[in-house]
Amino acid sequence: MDSELEERLRAALLDKLRLLPAELRAARGRTVPATLLPSTRMLLKRREVAEVERELQNQRQEFQQRMERLAQRRQQLARRQEQHRDAVLRFESFLKAVAARRERALRRAAEERARAAAERDEAARLQRELEQLLRRRERLARRLRSLRPFGDYLRDVLARMGQFQDVPAMLVHFGMLEEMRAALAREAGAGQELLAQDRAQLQRYRQDTSIQLLGTRNELARLRTRLEAAHQDVLQWESCWNHIQSTAIQKTLLLGQIKLAVLNLFQQTTAQLRIPTDTAQDTKAQLDMVLLCMQGLADICAIGTHPQHHRGARLLQGQE
Secondary structure (H helix, E strand, C coil): CHHHHHHHHHHHHHHHHHHHHHHHHHHHHCCCCCCHHHHHHHHHHHHHHHHHHHHHHHHHHHHHHHHHHHHHHHHHHHHHHHHHHHHHHHHHHHHHHHHHHHHHHHHHHHHHHHHHHHHHHHHHHHHHHHHHHHHHHHHHHHHHHHHHHHHHHHHHHHHHHHHCCHHHHHHHHHHHHHHHHHHHHHHHHHHHHHHHHHHHCCCHHHHHHHHHHHHHHHHHHHHHHHHHHHHHHHHHHHHHHHHHHHHHHHHHHHHHHHHHHHHHHHHHHHHHHHCCCCCCCHHHHHHHHHHHHHHHEEEEEEHCCHHHHHHHHHCCCCCC
16 A cells, blocks of 8 residues: 555656646746847756756655545554554453353353252152152051061960070071071072983983984995995906006007017018118018018009109118
8 A cells, every 4th residue: 555655646746747837837937038148048948957956855745745634544443443452452351251150140040050959859859769768668568567467476376485595596596497497498499400410411312323324324334335445446446447457568569460470570571671670670660661661562563554753662682
């Protein structure tokens, strides 16, 4: 806000300075003639500048006074704001204090109401307990009146027995007898309970034994079944093994016969064709040599019609 005011004052002062020479000349009602000497014009210019300086000084003094008044007003406004802030703070603290006092008063009132309600409840409870005690007293009085004939009877019994000193001693004796009878009854009941538990345990043992025996019998039957199946499998595999052995023997004999036949054929072929060979070759090599010789013979037979088969004849002669 201060910067905006300074900008406005500066703009107004500049406008005033620009318009000031024209206003002075218009106020004096004279114009500068164009035929004046330069020195005269210079004096006039100096006079105008002096007037402008005086006017500018006046404007500066007026602006300074305005700025001082504005600073004073700012200070006053700041003091008023501070006073207003203090007043607001005091008022807020007063409101907080009032709210706190009101809250404390409401809390005390609520506590007082709660205490009064608790006292009323306590008084009502005590009244109910008093009524219950009065009713119990009345019941005890009625019971005492109803038990009075029993007291007379006990005193008569005590007088006839002559064994006890007073009625309480006799009641203590009979109470001990009653406790002994109750203890014996409890022991008998405990014995009966133990006997029932033993019987139930024996029944469970019997059931478990019968179940285990049945399971053992089932397992034995299953094992017997597996044994018979295994025996059948053994017989079957033995027969299969015998068949395999007999087949292997037959195959071995056949293989020996084939080897002998191949060897005979190999020896006859090589002896007939006079081909030097190694008799230590295996059967496959001997058979390959026989096949090669047979192929060579076939090539020789085909020489008349197929001259290109001379290579087979050369193979028979051992050139390759």
